[in-house]
Amino acid sequence: MSPLLLPGVYAPQEDTALLAEALAGEPLPVAATVLDVGTGSGALALAAARRGARVTAVDVSWRAVCTARLNAARAGLPLRVRHGSLFTPVRGETFDLVLTNPPYVPAPGGGRLPRGAARAWDAGHDGRLWLDRICREAPALLRPGGVLLLVQSALSDPERTVGRLREAGLKAAVTRRQRIAFGPVVRGRLDWLRHRGLLSAAENEEELVVVRAELPV
Structure with missing residues (x-):
């Protein structure tokens, strides 16, 4: 069943599918607690709920919150959906699994915060506006x-993500990779990305990666 999407809500794409594959291969304890940050349509949150997990989904967009709730109702699955930025709505809680498909595309414009639909993909000059915050804050959850x-994309330095998570005490590594054709966002800023050295003139694909990090027992 394809998800309902209100206007401006991020539609599940290749990055969603890659993370869903990683989720499918991840063992979950009985009645696991799962957090999906930046839930969008709720696709990943509902995939976890289908496995019997108790799932909380968070998004900064009210349209995404409403969309995730609608899709949960259509699927007949329990889903706790909260509005807010990253981990703010669940501060003080802990989870067995945290999923996130955050904004990660490098964007011109310095430190300006994206607006509208671009909030789902634009992530500052180096693509790490949200990734670095996730690396700092996720271990506590x-x-x-x-x-x-x-x-995330290889354009936003996965090795830096791995390194920062290891510095925070987690066992971290890139566990999945997939090359995809450039989407409309990357195509629209190819010259800028190449000028910055993030893409070579010969590259015509983007690499997506999944980073897995585990807090030792």
């Missing part, structure tokens, strides 16, 4: 043995 699964 994991239970011992808990796992973070994060998808």
